[in-house]
Amino acid sequence: PVPIPSYLIAIASGNLVYRAFPRLVKEKNGPDGAPVKWRTGVWSEPELIESSEWEFVEDTNKYVAAAEDLITPYEFGVYDLLVLPPSFPYGGMENCCLTFVTPTLLAGDRSLVDVVGHEVSHSWFGNNVTTADSGHFWLNEGWTTWLERLLAHKLQGPAARDFSYIIGRKGLDEDLRRYGERIETRRFQRMVIDYEFGEDPDEAYSQVPYEKGGNFLLYLERLLGGLDVFLPYAQDYVRTFRGKSIRTAEWKAHLYEYFQKHHGEEKIKLLDSVDWNAWFYGEGLSMPVEPLYDTTLAKEAYALAKKWKDSENVPIGDVQAMFKKEDLDGFLPMQKVVFLERLSDIGGPSLPLSHLELLSNLYSLHTTPNIELRHRFYMLVLAAKPSAPDGGAARWVYDAGQWVADPKMIKGRMKFCRPIFRSMGKVGDGEYAKRVWRENQVYFHPIARRLIDKDLGLA
Template sequence: NRKIGPRTLVWAEKELVDKSAYEFSEAEAMLKTAEDLAGPYVWGQYDLLVLPPSFPYGGMENPCLTFVTPTLLVSIAMIKVIAHEISHSWTGNLVTNKTWEHFWLNEGHTVYLERRIGGRLFGEQFRHFQALGGWRELQNTINTLGDKNPVTNLVINLDEVDPDVAYSSVPYEKGFALLFYLEQLLGGPDVFIGFLKAYVQKFAYKSIITEDWKKFLYSYFKDKVVDILDKVDWNSWFHAPGMPPVKPTYDMTLSNACIALSQRWIQAKESDLGSFSSADLKEMSSHQLIEFLALLLLEAPLPLSHVQRMQEVYNFNAINNSEIRFRWLRLCIRSKWEEAIPLALKMATDQGRMKFTRPLFRDLYNFDKSRDLAVKTFLEHRASMHPVTSMLVGKDLKQDQ
């Protein structure tokens, strides 16, 4: 282990411990910011444990000892995941959902706090940029699951349903969207963080359901019940599948460059491909590159010539950042680029984070040229996968019922 702050050690295999200490050096700054937003950190120690690559999640918020994936060590999403797991020290571990039907209470509030930390560290435009990225992630999930699928409800019915099978970005991003929408309705970020702090104090060390949260919201904002809260379409937010009934307002400053470049590629004809160059990305941050690729993934697959040209001018194959590489390889497979098949299979099996492994395997299965190889590769690697990953990829690839 290495000490990286007054209350934080990072633990890892010895080959990774120095790199981990360097990458997670901001943990104390994030803890202090979270305390400022949500109240005192009650757990004493806050350590980080870097797990083997087969660990199926980005992070797991065990009190005092957050488990994290080693894929964060080559990813600028590291700040996001650590801010998320730190935030769980309040929303999730201090105030907890009583049953998995109300999982959004843990995750929606935690994403909200995580993005508030990001806003403090990198500015309000960055918070809005991350929030809009979350909205796109939700669109992507609902496109995959289907907009009538009951597992896309915010409060879901889990009778006879395994919570692992129902797990998706919905409780995170639909939950966040509701809180972000309420923030905008009820007086802005400063007003709403007051509510969040009071909510944590009120329900500390308790397990609650959505109705408890809603009653407290109504009592905290009692002067805004008739004018604002009663006009919210609670039934659609909680109990309807698909996208939320209302889209919050987002500051578009950091998103506009991503939208403009993605539209250029979508609208480009063969004769326009020469107009793209490496200079297109010069002013863009890694976060914006992720968003650019995410926007393309929401559209119909690009022609093969377009992704080949993209590789020529941007050389995405040389990027190790896991968030960028994952989206780039999905784009290639969806455009039926056979040369990308071994790269996508390698990423799907070199690590076992379900956020990456499941969509890559699904895309490979949907491409006729890689379907058999995807199944064969999965069966070869299955024994070394985490049981949850193995079970869910097995269902995705129609190997298990």
């Protein structure tokens, strides 16, 4: 039997159908290959089974096989996906043998399946070696983020790995800023959190354990000599704590023991140079050591964002000649995301309304079915100054409200709905956001309802 953490036992019922994915054959199992020991597939309501199968069949097997090659064999026998209703509040939940996923991943172009890579990675970090309590949540999510991005390295190349870190950094920075706004929430900027008795860990749910944790492990990997040194350690870590729940102190003790045994004093001196207290308990808007990323895949996105920013004081007639709808044709979907995030970071919200309208219409950002792009666009334009003569963010708050509350819209995932409602709440007196929320909150998951109530000052 394979031990399963008690919090990962899940039961689903409903009008569900199943599609098995073709069994993967690994060439290294012999000259003719042999099927792997595990199987994969997808469950969904009948209306979504065709799109669900198409979205996930291409990559799911690849993720499991690549993770096996990197870490240890997959132990759970089955890796199935279940596409949940729109109210599901997370991107995915790594229940052993049956990962729950949000229908927001059904983009129609397989551009968002990296979430499956993340959930697959939990089969080693979280499901096999798990955290003893929520204060050490980074042991689940930081390690999983590290492996997810290592899968990108293996399947798509080194630049793809660093590009994923660049994408994730935006969410981390936003959460660090948000927690820094109030003294009582600044401790949620920490990687290791000492929760008070009875405190709900959902209050601190953010990108901090994912991104600060993942970057911390990337820092250690580079410090200790790269993947040739760090990957065997990661494999030993999983084998050592297989089927166990641990805390950060146990993780750190094993780290020292492993490198003392296999590499000696040279590596121990490097570990001694780490500011452990700053990484585990540090607050603020930056990490103790800021990593450098390969920006190869980001350069075009950065350049286009700068071009838009530079058009700020150019008459709209001239701006129309500067850009064309084909600007994004050669971009990968996540390069488009980075373009919008970069534009937001360098002052895009200060662009005149006419420019933002052109941006939206030219690239179809207000109608795209890709929820990652649509969300970033609304976050950009809702940050426009509401006092601007042309209306600024007020022009967009109605559109954003209708989008997040549209019955046809996949609105339950908190990654999207919480920031949208928070941003809407900062436009004008915030009453429109509250009205949209009151009229539609019944359609959201109880976890999302409780947290959005707090976001809007209603609880």
